[in-house]
Amino acid sequence: MSAADTVPQAAASPERPQPYAELGLTDAEYTRIRDLLGRRPTDAELAIYSVMWSEHCSYKSSRVHLRRFAESAPPSPALLAGIGQQAGVVDIGQGYAVTFKVESHNHPSYVEPFQGAATGVGGIVRDILAMGARPVAVMDSLRFGPADAPDTRRVLPGVVAGISFYGNCLGLPNIGGELAFDPCYSGNPLVNALCVGVMRHADLKDAAARGPGNKVILFGSRTGPDGIGGASVLASATFGGTDSAKRPSVQVGDPFTEKLLVECCLELYAAGVVAAIQDLGAAGVSCATAELAAGGGSGMRVELDAVPLRDRGLGPAEILMSESQERMMAVVEPGHVGRFMQICARWGVLATVIGEVTGTGRLQMSWHGEQVVDILPGTAADEGPVYQRPIQRPAGQDELQADDPATLARPVSGPQLRATLLSLLASPGQADKSWVTEQYDRHVRGNTVLAMPEDAGVLRVDEQTGLGVALATDGNGRFCLLDPYAGAQLALAEAYRNVAATGAVPLAVTNCLNFGSPEDPGVMWQFSEAVRGLADGCAALGVPVTGGNVSFYNQTDAVPIHPTPVVGVLGVHADVARRVPIGFSTAGASIVLLGRTGAEFGGSAWAHVAHGHIGGRPPAVDLAAERALAAVLTEAAAAGLLDAAHDLSDGGLAVALAESCLAGGLGGQVSVPGDPFTELFSESAGRAVLALRPGSEQALARLAAGHGVTAQVLGAVGGTSLVVTGAFDIPVGELRAAHRGTLPALFD
Amino acid sequence: MTARVGVITFPGSLDDVDAARAVARAGGTPVPVWHGETDLCGLAAVILPGGFSYGDYLRCGAIARFAPVLAELIPAARDGLPVLGICNGFQILCEAHLLPGALTRNAGLRFINRAVRVRVEDTRTPWTRDYAQDQEITVVLKSGEGAYVADHATLARLTAGGRVVARYAGGNPNGSVGDIAGVRSEAGNVVGLMPHPEHAIDPLTGPGTDGLGFFTSVLRSVTGDVLVPDGADG
Numbered sequence: 001m002s003a004a005d006t007v008p009q010a011a012a013s014p015e016r017p018q019p020y021a022e023l024g025l026t027d028a029e030y031t032r033i034r035d036l037l038g039r040r041p042t043d044a045e046l047a048i049y050s051v052m053w054s055e056h057c058s059y060k061s062s063r064v065h066l067r068r069f070a071e072s073a074p075p076s077p078a079l080l081a082g083i084g085q086q087a088g089v090v091d092i093g094q095g096y097a098v099t100f101k102v103e104s105h106n107h108p109s110y111v112e113p114f115q116g117a118a119t120g121v122g123g124i125v126r127d128i129l130a131m132g133a134r135p136v137a138v139m140d141s142l143r144f145g146p147a148d149a150p151d152t153r154r155v156l157p158g159v160v161a162g163i164s165f166y167g168n169c170l171g172l173p174n175i176g177g178e179l180a181f182d183p184c185y186s187g188n189p190l191v192n193a194l195c196v197g198v199m200r201h202a203d204l205k206d207a208a209a210r211g212p213g214n215k216v217i218l219f220g221s222r223t224g225p226d227g228i229g230g231a232s233v234l235a236s237a238t239f240g241g242t243d244s245a246k247r248p249s250v251q252v253g254d255p256f257t258e259k260l261l262v263e264c265c266l267e268l269y270a271a272g273v274v275a276a277i278q279d280l281g282a283a284g285v286s287c288a289t290a291e292l293a294a295g296g297g298s299g300m301r302v303e304l305d306a307v308p309l310r311d312r313g314l315g316p317a318e319i320l321m322s323e324s325q326e327r328m329m330a331v332v333e334p335g336h337v338g339r340f341m342q343i344c345a346r347w348g349v350l351a352t353v354i355g356e357v358t359g360t361g362r363l364q365m366s367w368h369g370e371q372v373v374d375i376l377p378g379t380a381a382d383e384g385p386v387y388q389r390p391i392q393r394p395a396g397q398d399e400l401q402a403d404d405p406a407t408l409a410r411p412v413s414g415p416q417l418r419a420t421l422l423s424l425l426a427s428p429g430q431a432d433k434s435w436v437t438e439q440y441d442r443h444v445r446g447n448t449v450l451a452m453p454e455d456a457g458v459l460r461v462d463e464q465t466g467l468g469v470a471l472a473t474d475g476n477g478r479f480c481l482l483d484p485y486a487g488a489q490l491a492l493a494e495a496y497r498n499v500a501a502t503g504a505v506p507l508a509v510t511n512c513l514n515f516g517s518p519e520d521p522g523v524m525w526q527f528s529e530a531v532r533g534l535a536d537g538c539a540a541l542g543v544p545v546t547g548g549n550v551s552f553y554n555q556t557d558a559v560p561i562h563p564t565p566v567v568g569v570l571g572v573h574a575d576v577a578r579r580v581p582i583g584f585s586t587a588g589a590s591i592v593l594l595g596r597t598g599a600e601f602g603g604s605a606w607a608h609v610a611h612g613h614i615g616g617r618p619p620a621v622d623l624a625a626e627r628a629l630a631a632v633l634t635e636a637a638a639a640g641l642l643d644a645a646h647d648l649s650d651g652g653l654a655v656a657l658a659e660s661c662l663a664g665g666l667g668g669q670v671s672v673p674g675d676p677f678t679e680l681f682s683e684s685a686g687r688a689v690l691a692l693r694p695g696s697e698q699a700l701a702r703l704a705a706g707h708g709v710t711a712q713v714l715g716a717v718g719g720t721s722l723v724v725t726g727a728f729d730i731p732v733g734e735l736r737a738a739h740r741g742t743l744p745a746l747f748d
Numbered sequence: 749m750t751a752r753v754g755v756i757t758f759p760g761s762l763d764d765v766d767a768a769r770a771v772a773r774a775g776g777t778p779v780p781v782w783h784g785e786t787d788l789c790g791l792a793a794v795i796l797p798g799g800f801s802y803g804d805y806l807r808c809g810a811i812a813r814f815a816p817v818l819a820e821l822i823p824a825a826r827d828g829l830p831v832l833g834i835c836n837g838f839q840i841l842c843e844a845h846l847l848p849g850a851l852t853r854n855a856g857l858r859f860i861n862r863a864v865r866v867r868v869e870d871t872r873t874p875w876t877r878d879y880a881q882d883q884e885i886t887v888v889l890k891s892g893e894g895a896y897v898a899d900h901a902t903l904a905r906l907t908a909g910g911r912v913v914a915r916y917a918g919g920n921p922n923g924s925v926g927d928i929a930g931v932r933s934e935a936g937n938v939v940g941l942m943p944h945p946e947h948a949i950d951p952l953t954g955p956g957t958d959g960l961g962f963f964t965s966v967l968r969s970v971t972g973d974v975l976v977p978d979g980a981d982g
Contacts, residue, residue, distance in 0.1 A: 161858070168859055169760070169803065171762030171799060255803070255804070256804075257804065259803075438861050439858075439861070440861060441886050443861065443953070443954065444763055446765065446766040446946070446947065446953055658787055
């Protein structure tokens with residue numbers, strides 16, 4: 001074992017060159033570390049700062065923009081914990097709180113799809129667990145390159161299998177998500193995983209180490225050389241070795257250990273032996289110790305050589321940077337340590353006291369008795385660099401918006417409209433997702449009320465009262481490319497609408513902001529506009545952002561992905577028995593369209609599928625109209641007026657009608673006023689299609705009028721075909737064949 | 749007075765809460781049983797739930813088979829205690845040699861979660877008596893290693909003895925030999941089932957209520973007229 005670089009050595013050898021650039025720190029950042037410490041950092045300290053000040057952990061490029069979410073947040077008594085916590089916590093009534101968050105695992109999933117996606121699920125589940133909640137469901141929002149591209153055949157099946165493996169083995173139902181394809185995601189797939197957890201209000205935990213003398217316990221998996229490519233750089237550069245083993249930069253997940261960790265933590269919480277807790281994710285022990293110590297403000301001492309290792313060759317810097325999965329860190333009062341250890345032993349979870357809370361205000365670490373870290377924890381956790389990156393509206397933006405889809409050839413005749421619908425249904429982005437979703441367990445724990453392909457996942461929280469939650473995630477890179485401000489609001493509006501369509505009242509928002517390089521001023525403009533749009537949108541809809549995640553550098557060479565904010569909305573159901581599915585299942589039920597339709601085809605699924613075109617303006621945003629629509633949907637559901645409800649989005653009314661026929665197994669006959677192409681395929685926002693319970697027509701009309709929402713009766717459910725009068729008649733079986741065949745043909 | 753039905757939790761068991769809920773819904777009293785227990789405490793019947801006991805390491809069910817509670821359960825099952833293994837529980841019962849055959853990777857090599865039609869072909873077991881002979885029911889399949897296999901002699905014996913409890917009726921989802929979805933022990937008290945009846949007890953959360961019959965059956969069996977299947981092959 002090599003001798004560690006100690007604090008006295010660092011003080012005595014200020015001139016020693018250090019590999020800060022290889023660790024991703026700039027000259028200025030390295031200088032700032034030296035200024036903060038009044039000496040050069042030790043290797044271990046350099047490791048801490050390099051990971052804590054990384055873009056991923058410090059949000060250094062995004063922070064100045066993300067402030068908008070808090071600044072313009074609408075007042076919400078439902079918010080129990082907000083931005084800055086591992087995950088936001090929302091009061092849903094009856095003493096219950098729900099916490100939810102979505103996080104990206106894009107880069108690891110491209111390098112190693114199976115483990116990258118699997119550990120993405122594992123990481124977000126621990127975030128939720130660390131809030132004190134029982135994780136109860138996951139969702140995933142996935143984007144890939146063209147469905148028929150060879151690399152998509154490598155990445156997609158691996159990602160899906162990884163999510164399936166980890167989530168199923170962990171026993172969390174997967175209740176929804178997204179699947180989209182676009183050439184911009186070739187080489188940059190987006191794998192965003194969401195987890196939701198439930199707790200009682202009193203169970204809320206925080207990540208603040210307080211009380212000198214309290215013990216710091218690391219528990220879960222042993223620490224190995226996972227995800228520490230950077231630390232290997234450090235090791236070889238420091239020790240002059242050229243033959244140091246290449247470390248894997250992607251972590252490997254073990255869902256069985258995570259399941260034990262989940263049950264163990266919940267038992268520890270119930271026993272009242274946890275004073276504070278933090279999950280170990282990116283930046284591992286560095287992050288957990290620095291954030292716990294900074295959160296409590298009292299200081300912490302850690303013996304790094306006490307950390308149980310899977311690879312005994314690891315040194316202090318590598319231990320600090322390791323991203324080994326399935327680990328948690330707790331702060332425990334000395335009198336509770338025995339009980340804590342007993343519970344861990346019952347679950348077969350390894351737990352080790354590695355340090356204690358001190359009153360020094362400093363984070364100090366030793367390695368076999370020698371001090372290797374002595375820093376103010378806040379300098380690593382909270383006072384990282386903050387950059388005001390240059391912002392420049394891209395030169396091509398005007399040209400892109402001027403390229404209006406109005407000039408594209410449109411289907412006019414009945415047979416053309418018919419063929420358009422079938423080709424949209426068969427396009428990979430709109431096609432039946434069963435190939436993916438059948439690989440996920442949606443039933444485990446027995447509280448899944450709605451899952452894919454429904455508009456939102458709905459979970460029962462309380463079996464006695466029927467209290468439950470609805471969750472939807474949405475994003476639309478095409479809309480955001482055309483106008484990131486409006487595009488972010490459209491993603492928000494769609495998720496909000498999806499939740500309301502099931503009958504839930506939307507309450508809170510999380511997001512995962514996937515963008516290209518922040519060093520590209522055009523990307524930063526997209527980012528800034530999207531954040532501004534989302535913050536303004538949340539204020540207008542009255543739903544606060546509770547937290548989120550930023551993923552930058554999603555680009556290949558100079559070409560970034562479409563700006564892709566993925567927005568998750570959480571809603572509450574007073575009684576999940578009142579949930580509304582999308583399927584047409586009652587013959588004779590009136591089909592009603594809510595909302596107004598204009599000729600809006602910029603960034604539409606039709607322009608994309610039929611013409612490979614992206615240009616013009618995305619659909620207009622009217623958040624007051626979205627709010628009114630949601631009010632009609634939730635009130636109609638509560639009053640028992642609805643047999644089915646489905647939000648209109650990609651592919652417009654035609655695709656929504658087809659999906660409702662497919663989900664319920666019945667056809668429907670409708671007449672549309674005006675230009676059939678526009679009525680059927682426009683993607684105007686703020687719309688939903690309903691099937692009414694017989695006899696509910698007048699009540700629905702009154703409700704819609706009361707909220708100023710346009711409601712038109714289009715026809716009725718029934719028969720074995722989807723019939724649009726004067727345009728086409730497509731048997732449900734033919735719709736199904738078109739819808740079902742695509743993904744199996746591509747990926748089987 | 750309701751019968752006490754044990755639901756064993758191994759490390760990695762997942763559908764234990766669901767099995768317990770189904771017992772309660774059927775009118776019984778579910779009793780959680782930790783895998784480390786060495787006493788079955790007079791339970792009237794026992795369910796081995798679905799999940800990934802011990803992470804499916806080595807082979808599905810191969811480690812759970814050596815859990816302390818199995819040392820009690822195996823002789824009790826041989827003495828006639830009604831035991832139902834669902835999914836991973838079925839795999840454990842096969843590993844414990846309480847049931848013949850084995851469960852292997854699905855034909856498509858992918859996990860499948862789907863509502864499936866199943867035909868109940870043996871209604872003489874304590875777990876199936878509330879069904880009609882050849883009744884078709886809809887339950888939930890969710891497994892990656894659900895393809896039942898056995899050698900020819902075993903299959904012949906199962907068929908001749910009427911020991912195939914259930915077969916897939918709407919197409920074979922996973923490559924199970926003979927469309928087999930569930931089998932029973934010679935005496936009939938031990939039943940293994942790949943699909944999950946406990947996820948079909950409430951239309952709110954599953955495809956209907958068809959699965960409830962397994963739980964009402966056992967409660968009726970243990971609270972009175974104990975039924976021993978005839979036609980047991982020697």
